Amino acid sequence: MKKFIYSCLFLAMAAMTFSSCEDVPAPYNMPTENESQKVQPAGTGTAADPFNVAGAVKYIEDGGSESELKYVKGKVVSVEQGSFDATYGSLKYYISDDGTPTNQFYVYNGYAGPNRTKFSGEDALKAGDEVVICGNLVVYSGTKEFQTGNYIVSLNGVGGATTPDTPADGYINETFSKSFGTFTLKTIKGTPWIIDSYGYAKATGYENVSKVTTPSESYLVSKAIDLSTSKGATLKFSYILRYATFNGVPTEGVKNQVLITDNYTGDPTTTKWTDITGTLTEGTDWKTWSTYTYDLTPYKGKKNIVIALHYACEAKSGTWQIKELTVKEGTPTVEPGTPDTPSTTEGISVNGLTVTLTNSGATAGKSLKVEDLSTLKLDANPTEFTLSDGTIFKLDSNGNKTKPAYNEKAKELRIYANNIMTITGSKNIAKIILTCTHDNNKNTDCVGNETATINFSGKTATYTNVFTGTTGGGVQLRIKSIEIVYAK
Numbered sequence: 001m002k003k004f005i006y007s008c009l010f011l012a013m014a015a016m017t018f019s020s021c022e023d024v025p026a027p028y029n030m031p032t033e034n035e036s037q038k039v040q041p042a043g044t045g046t047a048a049d050p051f052n053v054a055g056a057v058k059y060i061e062d063g064g065s066e067s068e069l070k071y072v073k074g075k076v077v078s079v080e081q082g083s084f085d086a087t088y089g090s091l092k093y094y095i096s097d098d099g100t101p102t103n104q105f106y107v108y109n110g111y112a113g114p115n116r117t118k119f120s121g122e123d124a125l126k127a128g129d130e131v132v133i134c135g136n137l138v139v140y141s142g143t144k145e146f147q148t149g150n151y152i153v154s155l156n157g158v159g160g161a162t163t164p165d166t167p168a169d170g171y172i173n174e175t176f177s178k179s180f181g182t183f184t185l186k187t188i189k190g191t192p193w194i195i196d197s198y199g200y201a202k203a204t205g206y207e208n209v210s211k212v213t214t215p216s217e218s219y220l221v222s223k224a225i226d227l228s229t230s231k232g233a234t235l236k237f238s239y240i241l242r243y244a245t246f247n248g249v250p251t252e253g254v255k256n257q258v259l260i261t262d263n264y265t266g267d268p269t270t271t272k273w274t275d276i277t278g279t280l281t282e283g284t285d286w287k288t289w290s291t292y293t294y295d296l297t298p299y300k301g302k303k304n305i306v307i308a309l310h311y312a313c314e315a316k317s318g319t320w321q322i323k324e325l326t327v328k329e330g331t332p333t334v335e336p337g338t339p340d341t342p343s344t345t346e347g348i349s350v351n352g353l354t355v356t357l358t359n360s361g362a363t364a365g366k367s368l369k370v371e372d373l374s375t376l377k378l379d380a381n382p383t384e385f386t387l388s389d390g391t392i393f394k395l396d397s398n399g400n401k402t403k404p405a406y407n408e409k410a411k412e413l414r415i416y417a418n419n420i421m422t423i424t425g426s427k428n429i430a431k432i433i434l435t436c437t438h439d440n441n442k443n444t445d446c447v448g449n450e451t452a453t454i455n456f457s458g459k460t461a462t463y464t465n466v467f468t469g470t471t472g473g474g475v476q477l478r479i480k481s482i483e484i485v486y487a488k
Contacts, residue, residue, distance in 0.1 A: 039097040045070035047153070050132055053097045053105045057144055059137055066138045067180055071153065072146070075099035076129040079122055085109070085468070087451070089118020090148075091125065099128050107133060108140070109148035114173075117151065130156050136179060147178055170328035171225040171233065172307075176201040177323070177469075182223040183309075186268050190216025193311070196321070199469055201309070203256075205317035206243075208443060215253075217312040219268040224304040225327060232297040235307060237325035238289040241280050244318035253314025256280060258292065262299065264306040273308065285445050287350050289323075295331055347454040350447050355434040355477070357463060359456040362430035362487035369483040373413055378406040382413075390426040391484055395419065398464070402473065412437055415448070415477035417467035423484070425459045431485035432461060437478045446478035 041055040050071035051059060059070065074095035083092035090111055094104040110133065112119045119125070135150025174181040177199040185192055191214050196202040205216035227233060235258075244254050259273035281290040299305050307327070311320050349356045368389055370376065376385050381403045384394050395404035395415070402416040415421055423432060436447045451466040467474035 039103070043071075043073070045072070047071050047134070053095060053103065056105060056137055057103070060139060060144050064137060066136055066147070067182060067184070068136070069134055069182065070137050071132055071134050072105075072137075073130070073132045074105065076125050076127055076131060077101055077104045078127055079125050081122075084119065084122040087466075088116070088468070089120075091119050091122065093125055095131065095133070106143055106145035107150060108145045109150075110135070110146060111149070111151040113153075114151050116149075125155075136181065138179070140178075149175055149177065149181075170326050171227070172222055172325065172327040174325045175199070175323060176325065180220060183220045184223075186219040186221055188217040188219075188269060190214045190218070190313075192216075192218045193220050193309070197469070198475070200321050200323035202319070202321050203309075203311035204319040205313040206319065208441070213313065213315060213317045215314045216317070217255075218310075220309040221264070221268060222307040222327075224264065224306050226303045227296065227300050227305050228303050230296075230300040230329060232295070232300055232331045233327055233329055234331060235276075235292075235294040235296055235325075235327050237292050238323050239280070239292055240283045240286060240289055240319075240321040242283050242286075242319050243316075244280070244282055244320075246316075251313075251316050251318060253312065254316065254318045255310060255312040256318060256320045257308075257310040258294065259308040259310055260296075260299070261306050261308075262302045262304055264304065268308055268310070271306075273310075285352055286443070287445050287447055287450075296327065297331060347456070348448075348452060353436045353438065353445055353447065355436055355447050357432040357434070357454045357461060359428075359430050359461070359487070361456070362428055364430040364485045365488035367431075367483050367485040369481065371481050372411065373406070373479070373481070374408070374411045378413070380408070381405050387482075387484070392424045394422040394424070396422070410437065410478075411480070413479040414446075415463075415465050415479070417449070417465060417474040417476075419465050421463045421465075421477075423461045423463075425461075425484060425486060428459050428487040429456065429461050429484060430487040431483075432463075433483040433485065434477070434479050435481040435483075437480050439476070439478070444475060446476045448477035449474045452477070 039052060039054045041058040043049050043051040043055045045051045045059060050073040053072060053074045056072045074097055077094040077096050077099060080092040090109040092109060093107050095107060096102060096104040111117050112124060132153040133146060133150055134153050136147040138145060138147045172182065174183060176195060179195060191205050193201055193203045201220060203218060205214045241256055244251055244256055257275055258277045260276050261271055261273050263272065265271045276294050309322060347358050368387060370387065378385055382395055384392065386392050396419065397403040398418045398420045400416060400418045404419050405414045407414060423429065439446050448465050449467050451468055453464045453466055455462045465477050
C-alpha cells in the first residue's frame with residue numbers, strides 16, 4: 001500500500017514539474033508594455049516637419065544649437081499653477097507626445113502666438129490640447145525646456161506654421177534676455193558680447209572687479225533675412241551707451257556700430273559693410289534706455305540681408321547694452337538715435353537717482369520729508385516703522401530669501417527682488433518721492449527693477465520690486481531719503 005501511495009505522489013510531482021515548464025521564458029525578452037509604447041524621436045524641427053517631444057529631447061542631448069529656432073509638436077499635459085503673468089500674458093506649462101506626464105517637456109514663459117501675443121489666462125490651455133510651438137530648445141539648470149519667448153504656432157490644428165526666416169512677428173525678433181537667439185557671436189579679440197544676468201546683450205572691454213580694460217573687438221551677426229517681397233521694413237532696438245566719449249570727445253579706439261550688408265562672406269572682417277549707425281545717444285545712467293530706429297526701405301527687394309552689431313575698444317572702453325531688437329514690416333516714425341523717456345511702469349518714473357511714485361487720482365498738497373533715515377532707528381531687517389505724523393511703512397520679503405534691510409553704515413533702506421513695501425498714510429497719498437543711491441561695485445543706479453509696480457488705494461500705496469528673471473537678483477531699490485506728498 002505504501003509503495004502504491006509513494007508511486008502516486010511521484011507521478012503527481014512529475015506532472016507538476018512538466019506543466020510548470022510551460023511558464024519558462026522564451027529565449028529572448030518580450031517587450032514590456034512601456035517598452036512597446038515608447039515614442040521614438042521624429043521630425044526635423046522645421047515648420048513643415050516639427051520634432052515630436054522625443055525628437056526635441058534627442059536634439060538637445062545630441063548638442064543641438066540653442067540659438068536656432070525649432071518647432072515641436074505635442075499635447076498639453078498641464079499648466080503650472082500660478083504661472084500666468086498678467087503683465088506679460090505668458091504661461092509655464094508641460095507637453096508630451098501622448099498628453100501624459102511620462103517624458104513631459106517644460107515650456108517656460110510661452111506666449112499664445114507670435115509677437116508675444118498674450119494668453120487670456122491660466123485656462124487658455126487645457127490638458128490634451130495639441131500644440132505646435134516655435135522657440136529655442138535649451139538646458140537650463142539641468143532641465144530640458146523651451147526658452148522664454150517661445151510661442152504657439154497652432155492650437156488644435158488652428159493656425160499655421162511660419163518659417164524662421166519670415167515669422168509672423170517679424171523678420172527678426174530678439175529680446176536677448178537669455179541668449180543671442182538667431183544672432184551669431186563672432187569675436188576677433190578680447191572680451192566678447194555677453195548676455196548679462198539682467199537680461200540684455202552687453203559689450204564692454206572693462207572688467208568691473210579688476211578695473212582693467214582688455215582691448216577687444218566682437219560682432220553680433222544676424223541670420224540672413226529675405227526682403228525680396230518687402231514693401232519696406234524697420235530695424236529697431238533699445239540701448240544704453242556709456243563712456244563712448246569723454247567731455248564730448250569720442251574715446252580713442254572705441255567703436256559702437258550698426259552695420260548692414262547683402263553679401264555676407266561668413267567672416268565679418270572680410271565683409272563689405274555699410275555703416276548705418278547714425279548718431280547714438282550717450283546715456284548718463286543705467287536706467288534710461290534710448291531707441292535706435294532705421295528705415296530699411298533701401299534694401300527692399302533684396303535677399304540675404306545681414307545686420308551686425310560691432311563693438312571695439314583699446315586702452316579705454318565704452319559699454320553698450322542692447323535689448324528687444326526687431327526687424328519688421330513698416331516704415332519708422334522715429335529718427336535714429338531718438339531717446340525714449342526713462343524706463344517707467346504706470347505710476348513710477350525714474351530721473352537719475354530719484355524715483356517718484358505717483359497717484360494719478362490725487363492732487364499734491366503738503367509733504368513730509370525724512371532726509372536722514374538713521375533718525376528712524378531702524379533694525380537691520382525692519383518689518384515696520386512709523387514716521388512722525390503716523391504714516392506707517394511695512395516691509396515684506398514676499399517669499400524672497402533676501403529680506404528688506406537697513407544698512408546702518410550707508411544709512412539706506414534696501415528693497416530687494418520681489419520685496420514689498422506698503423505705505424499707509426496718515427491721510428491719502430498723492431506722491432512718494434524716493435532719493436536713491438548708486439552701487440559703485442556693480443556700477444548700477446539702485447532705483448529698482450524696470451518691472452516694479454505701484455498700486456494706490458485710499459491711504460495705502462503698495463510698491464513691489466517685481467523681478468521676472470531666473471538668474472541674478474535684479475536691481476535693488478536703495479532709499480536714502482523719503483518724501484511723502486499728501487493729497488489736498
